[in-house]
Amino acid sequence: xxxxxxxxxxxxxxxxxxxxxxxxxxxxxxxxxxxxxxxxxxxxxxxxxxxxxxxxxxxxxxxxxxxxxxxxxxxxxxxxxxxxxxxxxxxxxxxxxxxxxxxxxxxxxxxxxxxxxxxxxxxxxxxxxxxxxxxxxxxxxxxxxxxxxxxxxxxxxxxxxxxxxxxxxxxxxxxxxxxxxxxxxxxxxxxxxxxxxxxxxxxxxxxxxxxxxxxxxxxxxxxxxxxxxxxxxxxxxxxxxxxxxxxxxxxxxxxxxxxxxxxxxxxxxxxxxxxxxxxxxxxxxxxxxxxxxxxxxxxxxxxxxxxxxxxxxxxxxxxxxxxxxxxxxxxxxxxxxxxxx
Amino acid sequence: xxxxxxxxxxxxxxxxxxxxxxxxxxxxxxxxxxxxxxxxxxxxxxxxxxxxxxxxxxxxxxxxxxxxxxxxxxxxxxxxxxxxxxxxxxxxxxxxxxxxxxxxxxxxxxxxxxxxxxxxxxxxxxxxxxxxxxxxxxxxxxxxxxxxxxxxxxxxxxxxxxxxxxxxxxxxxxxxxxxxxxxxxxxxxxxxxxxxxxxxxxxxxxxxxxxxxxxxxxxxxxxxxxxxxxxxxxxxxxxxxxxxxxxxxxxxxxxxxxxxxxxxxxxxxxxxxxxxxxxxxxxxxxxxxxxxxxxxxxxxxxxxxxxxxxxxxxxxxxxxxxxxxxxxxxxxxxxxxxxxx
DNA sequence: AACGTTACCGGAAACGTTTTCAAAATTTAT
DNA sequence: ATAAATTTTGAAAACGTTTCCGGTAACGTT
Numbered sequence: 001x002x003x004x005x006x007x008x009x010x011x012x013x014x015x016x017x018x019x020x021x022x023x024x025x026x027x028x029x030x031x032x033x034x035x036x037x038x039x040x041x042x043x044x045x046x047x048x049x050x051x052x053x054x055x056x057x058x059x060x061x062x063x064x065x066x067x068x069x070x071x072x073x074x075x076x077x078x079x080x081x082x083x084x085x086x087x088x089x090x091x092x093x094x095x096x097x098x099x100x101x102x103x104x105x106x107x108x109x110x111x112x113x114x115x116x117x118x119x120x121x122x123x124x125x126x127x128x129x130x131x132x133x134x135x136x137x138x139x140x141x142x143x144x145x146x147x148x149x150x151x152x153x154x155x156x157x158x159x160x161x162x163x164x165x166x167x168x169x170x171x172x173x174x175x176x177x178x179x180x181x182x183x184x185x186x187x188x189x190x191x192x193x194x195x196x197x198x199x200x201x202x203x204x205x206x207x208x209x210x211x212x213x214x215x216x217x218x219x220x221x222x223x224x225x226x227x228x229x230x231x232x233x234x235x236x237x238x239x240x241x242x243x244x245x246x247x248x249x250x251x252x253x254x255x256x257x258x259x260x261x262x263x264x265x266x267x268x269x270x271x272x273x274x275x276x277x278x279x280x281x282x283x284x285x286x287x288x289x290x291x292x293x294x295x296x297x298x299x300x301x302x303x304x305x306x307x308x309x310x311x312x313x314x315x316x317x318x319x320x321x322x323x324x325x326x327x328x329x330x331x332x333x334x335x336x337x338x339x340x341x
Numbered sequence: 342x343x344x345x346x347x348x349x350x351x352x353x354x355x356x357x358x359x360x361x362x363x364x365x366x367x368x369x370x371x372x373x374x375x376x377x378x379x380x381x382x383x384x385x386x387x388x389x390x391x392x393x394x395x396x397x398x399x400x401x402x403x404x405x406x407x408x409x410x411x412x413x414x415x416x417x418x419x420x421x422x423x424x425x426x427x428x429x430x431x432x433x434x435x436x437x438x439x440x441x442x443x444x445x446x447x448x449x450x451x452x453x454x455x456x457x458x459x460x461x462x463x464x465x466x467x468x469x470x471x472x473x474x475x476x477x478x479x480x481x482x483x484x485x486x487x488x489x490x491x492x493x494x495x496x497x498x499x500x501x502x503x504x505x506x507x508x509x510x511x512x513x514x515x516x517x518x519x520x521x522x523x524x525x526x527x528x529x530x531x532x533x534x535x536x537x538x539x540x541x542x543x544x545x546x547x548x549x550x551x552x553x554x555x556x557x558x559x560x561x562x563x564x565x566x567x568x569x570x571x572x573x574x575x576x577x578x579x580x581x582x583x584x585x586x587x588x589x590x591x592x593x594x595x596x597x598x599x600x601x602x603x604x605x606x607x608x609x610x611x612x613x614x615x616x617x618x619x620x621x622x623x624x625x626x627x628x629x630x631x632x633x634x635x636x637x638x639x640x641x642x643x644x645x646x647x648x649x650x651x652x653x654x655x656x657x658x659x660x661x662x663x664x665x666x667x668x669x670x671x672x673x674x675x676x677x678x679x680x681x682x
Numbered sequence: 683a684a685c686g687t688t689a690c691c692g693g694a695a696a697c698g699t700t701t702t703c704a705a706a707a708t709t710t711a712t
Numbered sequence: 713a714t715a716a717a718t719t720t721t722g723a724a725a726a727c728g729t730t731t732c733c734g735g736t737a738a739c740g741t742t
Contacts, residue, residue, distance in 0.1 A: 005727090005728055005729085006728065006729065006730095007728075007729095015691075015692085016691065016692040016693075017692085017693090017728095017729085017730095018691070018692060018693075018694095018730080018731075019690085019691055019692075021729070021730060021731085022690095022691085022730095022731095024729095025730080028689095029689070029690060029691080030689095030690065030691080031689080031690060031691090034690085034691085048455055048456060049728085049729075050397065050458070050727085050728050050729065051393075051456075051457070051458060051729095052392075052393045052394075052395075052396035052397035052402065052458065052727085052728080052729090053393075053397050053697090053727070053728035053729035053730085054728080054729055054730075055393035055697095055729090056391070056393035056394050056397050056697050056698065056699085056727090056728080056729070056730095057696080057697050057728080057729045057730045057731085058697085058729085058730065058731095059393075059697065059698090061392075061393065072415070072418055072419055072422060072626075074413070074415060074418070077413060077415070077418050078413060081413060081439055084437065084438065084439055085439070088438070093436050093457055094436065094437060094438075095434050095435065095436060095437075096425065096435060096436075096437045097425065097429070097435075098422055098425055098426070114389055115389060116392070116434055117391070117392060117393065230626060230627070230629070230630040234630070259627070259630050259631075260630055262632065263630045263631075263632055263634075266632040267632070285413075285571060286571075286600075286627060288571070289571040289575070289600050289601055289604045290604075290631065290632075291603065291604055291607040291608070291631075291632060293604075346697090346698055346699085347698065347699065347700095348698075348699095356721075356722085357721065357722040357723075358698095358699085358700095358722085358723090359700080359701080359702095359721075359722060359723080359724095360720085360721060360722075362699070362700060362701085363700095363720095363721090365699095366700080370719075370720060370721085371719095371720065371721080372719080372720060372721090375720085375721090390698085390699075391697085391698050391699065392699095393697085393698080393699090394697070394698035394699035394700085394727090395698080395699055395700075396699090396727095397697090397698080397699070397700095397727050397728065397729085398698080398699045398700045398701080398726080398727050399699085399700065399701095399727085400727065400728090
C-alpha cells in the first residue's frame with residue numbers, strides 16, 4: 001500500500017489536481033462544498049502531501065534552524081525545548097545543530113542556512129561580535145541571535161535581529177550586591193575567556209566596574225578562567241583556593257560553573273556561605289536544587305526563547321523588521337551568599 | 342546572485358546534466374579527468390545541490406528523527422548531542438522532536454515518520470511496551486528504541502531494534518548494595534509511575550526483589566511516586582520524611598530526582614549520608630558535582646547513543662538486521678551512601 | 683436578452699534532481 | 713585493421729507539488 005499522492009486524491013475525488021492542491025493550501029478559490037468533499041477523502045485515505053515536492057516547487061523549505069553553541073548547557077536545553085514547540089505549532093520543522101566550543105559561529109550559521117535551505121535561523125549563544133556582516137548580505141534568510149555577545153551597532157543597517165541581556169550590567173549588579181550589600185571585599189571571579197568581547201569577558205568587565213565603584217582594587221590574582229563545564233570550574237576554583245588569597249566570595253559567571261566551584265569549596269571542608277559566598281549566573285534550575293541553593297542572576301530563558309521565535313516568524317512572514325531586544329535580568333537571593341561578619 | 346542549479350553547472354562545464362549528477366553522487370561511471378574538472382567548477386561557483394529536488398526524485402529524505410520523551414532530562418541531552426554529531430557526519434540531518442510526558446509515544450513516532458518523511462527514527466525514552474506492532478507494519482522506516490521499557494518478545498518478527506539496560510536488574514543491584522553491603526533495612530523508594538511496565542515500575546520491581554532477597558519486608562508506606570523533575574522528587578521526599586518512618590536510605594530512580602530528594606533531606610537539617618543514604622540512577626554528570634556527590638547506577642549514555650545510531654545506519658544501508666541490545670550498568674560509589682552504624 | 687463580473691475549476695508548465703536507456707567514445711581482443 | 717567489449721556520456725522521462733493562465737458557469741445589471 002504505497003503512499004498516495006495528490007493525483008490519486010484528484011482521481012478519487014473526481015476533481016483536478018490543482019483543485020486538490022488548493023484545498024490543502026486552503027486557498028480561497030474553492031467552493032465550500034467541494035472543499036468538504038475533498039477534505040473528507042484526504043482524511044479517509046490518510047493522505048499526507050509530499051514535502052520535498054512542495055519545497056521544491058515553492059523553492060523554500062519549512063525548516064527552521066537552531067544553532068546552539070557549547071556543549072550540554074541546560075541553560076540552552078530549556079530554550080530549545082520551548083522553541084521546538086513553537087516551531088512545530090507553526091507547521092515548521094526544527095533542525096538542530098550543535099556547534100562546538102571553538103568553531104566559527106557565523107560561518108557555521110551561513111553554511112547551515114545554505115545547506116539545509118533554512119527558512120530562518122536562531123542562534124543560541126556564541127560569539128557574534130566582530131563578524132563580517134557582509135557575509136549575510138546575499139541571504140534573505142532571517143537570523144536571530146539570542147543570548148550572544150552581540151552589541152547593537154548604532155547606524156548599521158540591520159542584517160539580523162538579536163535578543164540579549166546586558167551582560168556587563170547584570171554582572172555589575174551581582175558583584176555590587178556582593179560588595180555593597182553584603183560587605184565583601186575580597187571577591188574572586190571565575191569566568192570564561194574566549195575572545196576579548198565574549199560573554200565571559202563582558203561579565204568580567206561588569207565585575208571590575210563594580211569593584212571600582214565600591215573602591216576595591218582589582219587584583220588579577222583573583223581571576224581564573226574556565227569553560228562552561230562543572231569540571232573546569234571545579235579545577236579553576238581549586239586553583240583559586242590554592243593561592244590562599246583569603247577570598248570571602250566568588251563570582252562565577254555561569255551556574256553550571258558555580259556548581260563546580262561550589263563542589264570544590266565544599267570538598268575542602270569549607271562552608272558556603274559561612275566561609276565563602278558563591279554567586280552564579282544564568283538562573284538554571286540546577287542552581288536552585290544545589291545545596292546550598294545558589295544565589296544567581298537569572299536570565300529570562302523562557303522569554304528569550306519565545307521572543308526569539310516570535311521575532312523570527314515575524315520576519316519570515318514579512319510582517320516585521322529586524323529588532324534588537326534587551327531583556328532584564330533578576331538577581332535571585334538564595335542560600336549561597338551572605339553578609340560578611 | 343541566485344543559487345546555481347545543476348543545469349548551470351552542466352552548461353558551464355560543457356557536460357550534460359546527468360554527468361554532473363553522477364559526479365556529485367560519486368557514481369563510478371565517470372572519467373577521473375572529467376570528474377576533476379566538474380568538481381573544480383562546483384567548488385568555484387559554490388554550488389550546493391537542492392535537497393528538496395533530490396529527495397523528491399529519490400523519494401526519500403536525508404532526515405533522521407530523534408524523538409525524545411520527557412522534558413529536560415540531561416540524561417538525554419547528552420545522548421542527543423552525540424547522536425547529532427554522527428548524523429551530521431553521515432550527511433544526514435537530524436530532526437528533533439520532544440514528546441511530552443503524557444502522549445502516546447508510538448503514535449507520535451509513526452506520525453513523525455510519515456510527516457517528515459524520515460529515513461530512520463530513534464526514540465529516546467518513552468513507553469513502548471504494549472504497543473501494537475501492527476502499526477509499524479506498513480513502514481519501511483527503521484526504528485530503534487533506546488532507553489525505553491521495551492522487552493524483547495521472544496519469537497515475534499522484529500519490527501524494530503532496541504538498545505536498553507535491564508532496569509529491574511540494575512535497580513536490584515542498587516538496592517542490594519544498600520541492604521547487603523551497607524546494612525540498611527529501612528529503605529524508601531521514590532520512583533515514577535506511568536503504566537505498569539514503565540521504566541519506573543521496572544526499577545521498582547528490582548527494589549522489591551532486592552528487599553525480598555535480603556529478608557526485608559516490603560512496606561508500601563516506603564513508596565512515593567513522582568515525575569522526572571527536581572521539584573516533584575523534592576516534594577515526594579518531603580512526604581516520605583513526613584511519615585516519620587525512620588528510613589535510613591532512599592533509592593531514587595533517576596539522578597535528577599535524587600538531587601531533588603537530597604535537597605529536601607538537607608533542607609531539613611539532616612545529613613547525607615549520616616542520617617540518610619541516597620542512591621540515584623542514571624549517572625548524569627550533575628550527580629557527581631552535587632554535594633555530597635551521589636552514588637548512582639550509571640547507564641552507559643555514550644555507548645547507548647552510539648550503538649543506537651550505529652544500528653540505525655546499519656538498517657538504513659541494509660547491511661544489518663534488527664537487533665536487541667542490552668547494555669551493562671555500573672554502580673558508582675560516591676559520597677551519598679554509607680554503612681549503617 | 684445581452685453583457686460584465688465574479689467564483690470556481692482544470693490543464694499544463696515549471697521546480698531541480700536522479701536514473702534509465704541508448705549512443706558515442708575508447709579500449710581490448712582477434 | 714575490424715569487431716567486440718567496455719567505459720563514458722547525453723537525452724529525456726520521471727518524482728509530486730504549486731501556480732499561472734484560461735475557461736466555464738452562475739449571477740446580477742442594464
